[in-house]
Each structure stands twice: as C-alpha cells, then as structure tokens.
Amino acid sequence: MRETWNRLSEKQYFRPLIIFIIILLFNGIVSKGEFFTLSIVDGHLYGRIIDIVRNGSKLMILAGGMTMILATGGTDISVGSIMAISGAIACSIVNGNIFPSFNGNVAAAIILAILAGTVSGIWNGFLVAKIKIQPIVATMILMVAGRGIAQLITRGKIVTITSETYYFINGGYICGLPFPLFIVLFLVGFLVLFTGRTAFGLFLESVGCNPTASKYVGIKVDRMLLAIYTLSGAFAAVAGLIESAGIKGADCNNAGLGIEMDAILAVAIGGTNLMGGRFSIPASVIGALIVQSITTTVLALGVPAAYIRVLKALLIIIICLSQSKQFKDLVIKRKMINRKVVGS
Amino acid sequence: MEQTGKRKRVHINNISLVITVVLFILMFLFGSVKYNNFLSLSTFLNLFNDNAYLMIAAIGATFVLISGGIDISIASTIAFTGVSSAFLLERGVPAFLVILLMLLVGIIVGCTQGALIHYFKLQPFIVTLAGQFLMRGLCVVISERSIPISDPFFKTMALGKVAVRLGEAKAWNGKIYYYVFILLIVFAAAVYTLRYTKFGRCLYALGGGETSASLMGLNVARTKIAAYGISSFCAALGGIVFSFYTLAGFGLQNLGLELDALSSAVIGGTLLTGGVGTVAGTVVGVMIEGIIQTIVTYQNLNTWWTKVTIAALLCFFIVIQRIIAIRAEKSKGKNE
Numbered sequence: 001m002r003e004t005w006n007r008l009s010e011k012q013y014f015r016p017l018i019i020f021i022i023i024l025l026f027n028g029i030v031s032k033g034e035f036f037t038l039s040i041v042d043g044h045l046y047g048r049i050i051d052i053v054r055n056g057s058k059l060m061i062l063a064g065g066m067t068m069i070l071a072t073g074g075t076d077i078s079v080g081s082i083m084a085i086s087g088a089i090a091c092s093i094v095n096g097n098i099f100p101s102f103n104g105n106v107a108a109a110i111i112l113a114i115l116a117g118t119v120s121g122i123w124n125g126f127l128v129a130k131i132k133i134q135p136i137v138a139t140m141i142l143m144v145a146g147r148g149i150a151q152l153i154t155r156g157k158i159v160t161i162t163s164e165t166y167y168f169i170n171g172g173y174i175c176g177l178p179f180p181l182f183i184v185l186f187l188v189g190f191l192v193l194f195t196g197r198t199a200f201g202l203f204l205e206s207v208g209c210n211p212t213a214s215k216y217v218g219i220k221v222d223r224m225l226l227a228i229y230t231l232s233g234a235f236a237a238v239a240g241l242i243e244s245a246g247i248k249g250a251d252c253n254n255a256g257l258g259i260e261m262d263a264i265l266a267v268a269i270g271g272t273n274l275m276g277g278r279f280s281i282p283a284s285v286i287g288a289l290i291v292q293s294i295t296t297t298v299l300a301l302g303v304p305a306a307y308i309r310v311l312k313a314l315l316i317i318i319i320c321l322s323q324s325k326q327f328k329d330l331v332i333k334r335k336m337i338n339r340k341v342v343g344s
Numbered sequence: 345m346e347q348t349g350k351r352k353r354v355h356i357n358n359i360s361l362v363i364t365v366v367l368f369i370l371m372f373l374f375g376s377v378k379y380n381n382f383l384s385l386s387t388f389l390n391l392f393n394d395n396a397y398l399m400i401a402a403i404g405a406t407f408v409l410i411s412g413g414i415d416i417s418i419a420s421t422i423a424f425t426g427v428s429s430a431f432l433l434e435r436g437v438p439a440f441l442v443i444l445l446m447l448l449v450g451i452i453v454g455c456t457q458g459a460l461i462h463y464f465k466l467q468p469f470i471v472t473l474a475g476q477f478l479m480r481g482l483c484v485v486i487s488e489r490s491i492p493i494s495d496p497f498f499k500t501m502a503l504g505k506v507a508v509r510l511g512e513a514k515a516w517n518g519k520i521y522y523y524v525f526i527l528l529i530v531f532a533a534a535v536y537t538l539r540y541t542k543f544g545r546c547l548y549a550l551g552g553g554e555t556s557a558s559l560m561g562l563n564v565a566r567t568k569i570a571a572y573g574i575s576s577f578c579a580a581l582g583g584i585v586f587s588f589y590t591l592a593g594f595g596l597q598n599l600g601l602e603l604d605a606l607s608s609a610v611i612g613g614t615l616l617t618g619g620v621g622t623v624a625g626t627v628v629g630v631m632i633e634g635i636i637q638t639i640v641t642y643q644n645l646n647t648w649w650t651k652v653t654i655a656a657l658l659c660f661f662i663v664i665q666r667i668i669a670i671r672a673e674k675s676k677g678k679n680e
Contacts, residue, residue: 075469127659131666136414136469137606137616144600145655148648156646261477264470274470306488309481316474317460324464 012271012280016287019269023293024049027300044173048296054170056292057180058083058239062259063266063288064191064281065232070267071208073276074128074135076229079236079263081146082120083256086113086240088150091159091250094166098153106165114237120146121233125226143260150252160249170245180242184285187235191281201279204228208276258309265312266291268319275323359668360613360661361625368628371635379642385510385518391634393520396527397422397586399630402605403534404578406626409609410538411571412551412618413461413468418579419601420479421450423594425583427483430491430593439497443584450580451573453479458572462565476602483595490594493587501588523588530578534623547571551618600651607658608633615665632657 008014027035027048038047062079069076092098093109102108120142127138172179195201206214207221215221236256244250264274270287272279291312298308321327376383392399401418408415425446432442453475460471493499501522510516538544546567549557558564587593610616611632612625633654640650 073467075473077473127662131663133662133666134414134469134616136416136473137662140416140603140606141655141658144603145652147600148651148655151648152646152652156648258477258480261473264473275465275467304485306481306484309477310485313474313478313481316470316477320466320470320474321460321464324466326464 011283012278013283013286016270016283016290020286020290020293023290023297027293027297031300040176043176045176045178050178052289052293052296054178054180055296056289057178057184058242058256059259059262059266059288059292060184060285061187061235061239061242062232062263063270063284064188065228065235066260066263067267067270067272067279067281067284068191068195068204068228069135069232070264070272070274071204071276071279072225072228073208073211074225074229075264076124076139076232077136077260078120078124078139078142078146079232079239080256080259081143081150082117082233082236083240083243083259084150084250084252085120085146085153086117086237087244087250087255088153088159088252089113089116090166090241091161091244092153094161094163095159097155097159104163106163109166110169110241113241114234117237117240118230118234121230121236122226124233125229128229129222129225147252150250150255154250154252156252158249158251162248166245167248168245170242183238183242187238188281188285191231195281200224205277205279208273208279261309261312261316262291263288265316265319268316268323273323274320360611360665361622361628363661363664364611364613364625364628364632368632368635371632371639375635375639375642381515382638382642384515385508387638389508389518389520391631391638392524392527394589394637395630395634396521396524397582397589398601398604398608398633399527399627400530400585401579401582401601402608402626402630403530403623404575404582405602405605406609406612406614406621406623407534407538407547407571407578408468408575409606409614409616410551410618410621411547411568412554413568413571414606414616415454415457415472415572415575416469416602416606417453417457417472417475417479418575418582418605419598420476420483421453421576421579422583422586422601423483423597424479425450425580426587426590426597427486427491427593427595429584429587430493431486433493433495433498434491439495446580446584447577450577450583454573454576454579455569457576458569461572462568480595487593487595490592493591493593498588498591502591521588523585526581526585530581531623531627538623543567543570548619551615551620553619603651603658604630604633604654607654607661610658610665611661615669616662617669 024035035048038045038050040046066076066079089098090109090113093102093112094104094106096104099108099112124139124142127133127141128135131138168179170180174182195204203214203219203224206217206219207224211221240256243255266287267284268274268287269290270280270283270285272284294311295308298311299305375387401422405415405418428449429442429446432445433439457471457475460466461468504522505519506522508518508520538547546557546562549560549562550564550567554564586597590597608629609621609626610629612622612627612629614621614625633650636653636657637650640647640653
C-alpha cells in the first residue's frame with residue numbers, strides 16, 4: 001500500500017490531482033453536497049461534475065496539444081483563432097453557405113474543418129521550424145489574421161445552424177456519458193500512447209532542454225516541430241467543432257477568445273516547465289479540469305466573470321515564478337538567512 | 345572582420361527599409377491612380393492623424409525588439425489606459441493628474457514585466473502574455489460599457505487642429521490635430537535616445553548578444569528593464585492619445601493591435617532577433633499599414649482584410665529577413 005502511494009506521489013500528475021480533488025471537495029462543502037449529486041434523466045447522466053467535464057473538454061484537448069509545444073520551449077497562441085476558423089467552415093458548410101454541393105453534409109463539414117485546422121497547424125509549424133521565427137510571433141500572425149479569415153468565410157455574420165447530427169458533437173450522449181468526453185479520451189489517449197510508447201516524447205524533452213545538442217545527437221528537430229504544431233492545429237479544430245456545436249453556430253469574434261491563455265495555464269498548473277523540458281500530458285489534462293472547475297467555482301460564488309481573467313493571469317505569473325530557478329534560489333537564501341539569525 | 349560585420353548589418357537594415365519606402369510609394373501611387381481624391385495632402389496627413397497612437401506604441405515596441413525581447417501586452421495597456429482615464433475623468437479627477445497617473449502606471453507595469461523577465465529568467469512571451477490578459481481583465485473590471493469623455497482638456501486635444509496649406513488647390517490643403525505633436529516629440533526623443541545616448545548603444549549591444557553585452561561590462565539589468573518600461577510607457581501614452589482620438593474608453597478596443605505594432609516595426613527593418621532597428625523605419629511601417637487601411641476603406645471591403653493583408657505583409661518581410669540573414673551567415677563562413 002505504502003509502496004503504491006510512494007510511486008503514485010512521484011508522478012507529475014499527482015500534485016494537480018490533489019489540487020483538483022481539493023477544489024471539488026471545497027465545492028461540495030460550499031454547495032452542501034449538491035455539487036456531487038448526479039441524476040439520471042432519460043438514461044443520461046446530469047450533474048455539476050458532468051458539466052465541468054463537458055465544458056472542459058475543449059480545454060483538455062487544447063492542453064494536450066499545447067503541452068508538447070510548451071515542452072519544446074515554444075508556444076501556440078493561435079489555437080483560439082483556429083477554433084474560430086474551424087467553427088466557421090463547419091457551420092458554413094452545414095448551412096450550405098459554402099460548398100453547396102455537399103448539401104450540408106455534416107461528415108464533410110467535420111472533415112474539411114479539421115483539414116483547415118491541420119493546414120493552419122502546418123503553416124505555424126512551417127514558420128517556426130523552417131523560417132525559424134520565434135513561436136510567439138509566428139503563431140500571433142495566425143492569431144490575428146485567423147479571426148479575419150474566419151470573418152471572411154462567414155462574410156462577417158454570425159452563422160446559425162439547425163442540425164441535430166451536428167449538435168451531437170457537444171450535446172450527445174453515449175452510454176449515459178457526454179460525447180465530448182469520448183473525443184477527449186480518444187485524442188488524449190492517442191497523445192499519451194504516442195509520446196509515452198515511442199521515443200517521440202523523449203525527443204521532445206531533449207529538444208526543449210537543448211535544441212542545438214538535440215540536433216547534434218541526430219534528432220530531426222525541424223520535423224518534430226512541424227509535427228507538433230500540426231497536431232496542435234488539428235486538435236484546435238476539433239475543439240472549435242465542439243464549441244460551435246455547443247453554441248449552435250459560428251461566432252468568429254468570440255469563439256475561443258482568450259482560450260490560449262487558459263490552455264497555457266492548464267499546462268503550467270500541470271507542472272510542465274514552460275521554459276521547455278519535462279512534460280506530462282495527463283497532468284496537463286488534469287490542469288485543464290482545474291482551470292475549468294476554478295471558472296465554475298468562481299462563477300458559482302457570485303464573483304463577476306471579469307475577475308477570473310485577472311486571477312488567471314496572476315496565477316500564471318505565480319506558477320512561472322515557482323518554476324524559476326532564480327526565484328527558488330532567492331527564497332532559499334532568505335530562509336537560510338532567517339535560520340542563521342534564529343540559530344545565533 | 346569587425347568592419348565587414350558592421351557593414352553587413354547596415355546593409356541588412358537598408359534593404360528592408362528601402363523595400364518598405366518603395367512599397368509605401370507604390371501603394372500611394374496605386375491609390376492615387378485608382379481612386380479620385382486619393383492623391384492629396386490630407387490623405388497623407390491623415391495617416392498621422394489616424395495612426396498617431398499606433399505610431400507611439402510601435403516606437404515603444406521597437407525598443408523592446410531591439411533589445412531582443414518581445415512585448416505583446418501593448419494593446420491591452422492602450423485599452424487599459426483608455427478605460428481607466430475615461431473612468432477617472434468621469435469621476436471628476438483633473439485631466440493632468442489622470443494623464444500623469446496613467447503614464448506612471450505604464451512605467452510600473454513595464455518595469456515589473458522587465459524585472460520578472462530579467463531577474464527570474466522567465467520567458468518574455470509568457471510574462472507579457474500574462475500582462476496582456478491581466479490588463480484586458482482589469483479593463484472589464486473597471487467598466488464593461490464604453491465611457492464617453494467630456495473633459496474640456498481632452499476635447500481641446502481631440503478637436504484642436506492646425507490647418508496646413510501648401511497651395512491654392514484643395515488637394516494641397518490638410519490639417520494636423522494637436523495630438524500629432526505628441527508623436528513628433530516622442531519620435532524625436534526616441535531617435536535621440538537610440539542614436540546619441542549611452543543607453544541607446546547598450547540597447548543595441550544587448551540585442552546583439554546578452555552574454556557579450558554583460559561581459560563587456562554593460563548594465564544589462566538596467567537596460568533590459570528600461571526597454572520594457574519604455575515600451576509600456578509609450579503604450580500608455582498611446583492609450584491617452586487614443587482617448588484623445590476617440591473621446592471614449594472601452595475595454596475591447598484595439599484587440600490584436602500588438603500584431604500591428606510588431607509588424608510595423610518588422611516591416612520597418614527591425615530584426616526580430618534583436619540588435620537591429622530604427623524608429624524611423626517603424627514609423628514608415630505604420631504609414632504602410634495606414635495606407636492599406638485607407639485603400640481597404642476606399643475599396644469598401646470588409647475591414648478584416650486590413651488585418652489579413654498586414655499579416656501577409658509581415659510574413660513576407662520576415663521571410664526576406666531570414667533570406668538575408670542566411671546569406672550573411674554563408675558569406676561569413678566563406679570569409680573564414
């Protein structure tokens with residue numbers, strides 16, 4: 001028992017998991033147990049926790065892709081805009097505004113939307129890996145222009161759709177559990193296997209620690225960067241589909257607005273070093289759940305939504321500081337001095 | 345070797361700037377040929393009237409870029425200054441106090457970011473990204489609605505203008521608003537600082553290589569923190585000019601403006617890797633963006649085309665920079 005506990009507590013996802021459980025317990029106590037009640041209506045599970053999982057699904061998917069990018073010391077702030085593009089394309093096709101020959105075929109809409117996300121990701125990866133622009137600038141181009149592209153696709157309007165099949169992406173249930181959860185399990189499971197069972201994860205960490213050394217070792221850094229930015233783009237497109245199915249339309253101005261910050265925060269809470277290096281995808285996914293449950297909790301406590309952003313920005317800085325070697329040295333030095341004073 | 349290296353750097357700078365100036369003239373000619381009433385002094389002066397705030401902010405961003413860092417909190421700082429000054433003016437705080445306070449806030453925010461980046465070795469993009477969200481969040485905390493400004497001083501600055509007459513014909517007449525003179529002062533100060541002060545030389549050295557700069561005995565900490573301080577100060581000043589321009593404060597103003605500021609610096613020949621750049625180039629960069637905006641308006645297109653075009657232009661210039669840099673590296677290799 002003790003051994004299992006020790007082994008578990010060494011994992012990177014251990015701390016975030018404890019934080020998540022504490023937040024859940026806090027919610028449970030504040031709401032006097034109502035938080036944990038699950039009810040079954042028409043064979044579907046309902047409840048606050050289910051809501052967190054459903055609303056957090058986009059974030060979990062984005063955090064998965066973002067973890068790999070942050071592990072290499074890069075960043076992708078275009079995910080929100082890619083979500084807008086993917087939503088715009090999918091809704092416009094379902095609506096028949098573009099490609100009327102598809103007759104609003106949902107499958108075609110989904111495939112084309114994910115394809116668009118993949119192309120966006122390849123574009124980001126190309127700029128970062130081949131042209132060697134700093135990731136923040138490279139992805140900022142798409143972050144700003146992407147919303148423009150989405151606006152041009154929808155011709156500046158909010159596209160609303162009526163398609164039960166399309167709604168299923170966000171509101172559907174399989175075996176009583178919400179459908180987005182299965183998407184998350186599938187994509188994140190794929191990532192975990194891909195980075196855990198192949199050498200890819202190890203290479204990622206080595207690129208994050210020292211790209212030059214990795215290159216000399218013989219790792220194809222360019223190709224790896226291209227691959228992870230592409231994956232992140234494709235994942236963002238899936239998140240965009242969930243978002244647009246949730247609001248039953250495409251709103252290019254607000255879809256995924258500011259979600260890149262949430263995704264980075266989720267990864268940071270998960271304990272992945274934002275300077276690059278050590279990473280853990282499960283930890284980031286739990287981080288995403290924490291971010292989502294903080295949002296829900298703060299809203300439930302009656303704090304205005306505006307404050308959440310401020311809180312999250314401060315959280316990021318604090319977590320970054322706690323990871324910074326210089327900051328740790330400073331704190332340790334202070335403690336030592338204090339101890340000396342007390343000792344003498 | 346030192347001599348050739350120096351010449352190469354000047355060379356890179358010149359090519360980018362030459363392309364930029366040529367591009368600007370071409371666009372102006374294109375507009376003049378295509379549309380009636382385009383070719384006039386007022387079209388040219390309006391580039392300054394409409395973009396003064398962006399130019400001020402972009403000049404600040406140039407300092408950070410030269411130092412080899414990046415600041416993406418500019419747009420939120422502008423919005424924050426706009427909202428909070430409108431909010432304070434509505435409460436009856438005197439105009440000069442508001443302006444002073446806002447500039448102070450700008451400096452504090454910038455120096456804090458700089459200190460976090462320098463002393464704790466955090467990555468500039470994470471810190472300024474958090475700064476961006478913090479300021480944007482604070483905007484909404486202050487007010488979710490747009491606040492109109494009715495302060496007499498702000499109104500004078502917003503509406504007061506100087507007529508410029510170069511000839512009898514209508515095309516030779518134009519006007520400059522008072523706030524454009526703030527831009528002129530900032531521009532002159534920035535050029536002086538970069539060219540003729542010790543701090544300016546330190547900044548270029550820091551951008552060229554942080555390790556070598558500190559080995560040379562330069563005060564890296566002070567230079568770096570000051571660069572971020574100047575950037576946020578300029579953004580705050582830009583925010584005040586922006587509230588002169590619009591006479592209102594609204595938290596969602598200028599979404600995505602950081603790209604405009606950065607791309608105008610890059611279009612004007614500033615290298616993203618640091619160490620190279622001029623303020624004059626940045627101003628020409630903003631003028632190009634202004635002219636794209638004007639053409640988009642004349643053509644009656646969706647305003648999002650401006651952003652898409654600017655992003656495309658930015659990519660184009662970054663690729664040019666890369667090609668030049670790769671060539672320079674290759675020729676250096678041959679010499680050795």
